[in-house]
Amino acid sequence: MTEALEFAEAPARRPAVRGNAYLVVGAVLTLGAVLLALLGAIWTPYAPSAVDLLHRSTGPGAGHLLGTDEYGRDVLSRIMSGAWRSISLGFAAMMLAVAIGVPLALAGAYWRGRLDSVLMRFIDALLSIPSLIFALLIITGLGTGHGQAIVALGIAAAPRFVRVVRGAALDAASQDYVTAARARGEAALYIQYREILPNVWPPIVVEASIFAGFALMGGAALSYLGLGTQPPAADWGVMVREAQRYIFQSWWPLIAPATTISLAIVGFNLLGEGLRDRLQLGERHAGE
């Protein structure tokens, strides 16, 4: 079981109204985070790494909306450029996990047999490593950095995607339209990607949304540990790490990234859960 699983665990099914509220709040927060990231990629009020020794640790105010840190760097600018790094990392790691996981799951569900059982044994073994430890191992192999963190988190999450998608793909592969396609003599890859895949996208989307939030958190955690984005570049994890060092002097350089990252993660999680409710996935409680 991975940490990502904990976030993906099926909640009690709630009325559709609540599901819609989740979806709306989640979509708004996610969209806000994405817009902040896109804006941060092209424009920030100040240069994010510009040191201003005359205005060190100034509180939030007119010149610097969220104040400055111990080096006089504008906190808002760093949050915005950090948003780009953190959010793009979440999306990239998510896409990598999907790109590895989905083909393996489809192949396993389509061919079954020995290939599938060996694959699943391997996946089970991978799932029995805490995913942060797995990611740390990959970083040992690749070295530290932003790109390496993406690869590490994406690979570490791929087994989970194989598990989730394979379950749905097995159901789809036993349907009549797949049997019919086989009987027509369609190519294996055609059946996997044109017949099965369109019918398993709901769990993929739900899982991907929840994992994007998790990868965002994992990437920031790696940066916090000093193994992801390297200073002076800022992402939210680096910001928390540096703010902690000067916590006895000022608190706003900590509170600003802490709030932003938590809101972004809430957004992705709510979006995933709202989608799950909307798509009628997940466990149902007896008697409801």
Add this chain to the structure above:
Amino acid sequence: MNPAFLLRRLLHGLISLVILSLIIFVCTHLLPGDAATAILGDNATPAALAALRARLGLDRPLPLQYVMWLVGVLRGDFGVSTTLNQPVGELIGLHFANSVTLAAITLTSAALIAVPLGVIAAVRRGRSLDATILAGSYIGISIPDFVIGPILIMLFAAPPLQLLPSSGYVAIQDSSLGWLAHIVLPAATLTMVLIAHLMRQTRSGMLDVLASDYIRTARLKGLPERMVLWRHALRNALTTSITVLALDFGYLMGSIVIVEEIFAYPGLGRLIVYAVANRDLPLVQGATLVIGAVYVGANLLADWAHGLLNPRVGRA
């Protein structure tokens, strides 16, 4: 319970460990630069490097090195740390107990707080108390550990309160009060991370129990509601919580790495971060293998506990 089921789980656990050891070995051999270059530095002469490689067995083919490493591990020999010049086994032993202490305190306090709250939320389902507890757990799940930790430092270690030390460790033999003061914040951070999840699971387990036939029977035969809850429902909900707690152990192990780093707490997690950051390959190998083994062991324990508590498991 069915011994064949346990045996099968044990076998799966062992296969997982073998695959983990393979992954560890592959990952630690991806980058150029081996233990010999780490020990002698970049300016070492090729002759000195070759001599050291021959002495450490690094000149042999990789599959052979893998087998030699495994055989060593089985004998309790994890090699020597390249940056600390100490046997890896010794380093792991020194840090392991600290992590176990932290984990034990966390699991206990999380269970004592989260299980009652989860039960209350389920019983008060749909009321404002339930909504509050659920919202609280949602917020808890979404705030990462590396944010909770520094915020607790800000609140309790920084001025104006300055109640607790912000990092470090004091051995319990040296000062029990100092030990306690240093472990409060790391344990509190981990507990907060765990509570949110455990609470949701307990609530959901208790809801399942409350919706089951035997609870309906108990109500229909006229038992007072308090009796139904305390005698019938709670016992079964607790078995769910125990299993969840065992499974949560894996969740805890990921967090403990980060929390130990936040508070400079000398445990296995911090040792791993140090090893990865400094590319101390024997230390990475040994420490991750031990963490993986503990995780696999905890999962086995959870399976076993689950089987004991629920005889239907493992019959098939």
